[in-house]
Amino acid sequence: ISEPKLIVIDGDSLPAFNEVFQELNVLENSVFVINNLNEIKHNFIDFHKELESISTANPKTTYDSNLRDMAMYIFTSGTTGLPKAALQSNARLLNAFGYLAFELTQNDVLYSSLPLYHSHAMVNGWGSVMNGGCAFAIRKRFSASKFWKDIKKCGATCVLYIGELPRYLLNRPESEYVENTTLKKMLGLGLRKDIWEEFKSRFHIDHVLEFYGATDGAGGLFNIEEVPGMIGRITVAGTIIIVKIDEETGEFFKDEKNQYIECKPGETGMMLAKIAE
Structure with a gap:
């Protein structure tokens, strides 16, 4: 491809x-x-x-690189069609949300069991540790039974997660490695409202931050207020809107000027993101 x-x-x-x-x-x-x-x-x-x-010398090609240059392509999973190569620029890596959310320093250790071909691990993970100058502990694949032992072994202070990973940890028996854990912050998406507080309390997690986005998407939502179950808030006005749709057909509702109708607070709709140059 x-x-x-x-x-x-x-x-x-x-x-x-x-x-x-x-x-x-x-x-x-x-x-x-x-x-x-x-x-x-x-x-x-x-x-x-x-x-x-x-050689350990810095190649000349890196001197000529700029923020608009492509750092890499990350292929989508193909759940909505064939896999697509999503462009990841140097600027996107340097503006890694994880670095800002975690407030990473050289004293931190970020732990991830996600593959690096996943944008959460690569952009919010690797991009963040490059910004923060901290260590990046990478596990080949997630293991609920060995998770807390890993955290203690590498002294992880921050963890990336996705989907039901927190629920898997909750379903495990008590671990001897949880007591006096170094883990204080987690960043991811998909932590359900019904287990949010239980998860934080049982494992002594100080902060859980979430975001909603896509590898090939043009916008994102961020929950840095740590509101349980909230997908997130729009960060920059005008870049994302929620418009009304027919939930049965998926068709957009339009006004008399043939324009999409923006949802009011509390209404369900389709999220549209502005595609910048």
């Missing part, structure tokens, strides 16, 4: 990658393998060995 010039691949994905490699227009010396813990045989470049001999 993206026709990459270089590929970095995890060792666990090597068997699947080998099956499609011949179909790709990529040379063997353009594929770098990381974390090949099972020592799967391959003809590509071992990334970790390559690092031992690489």
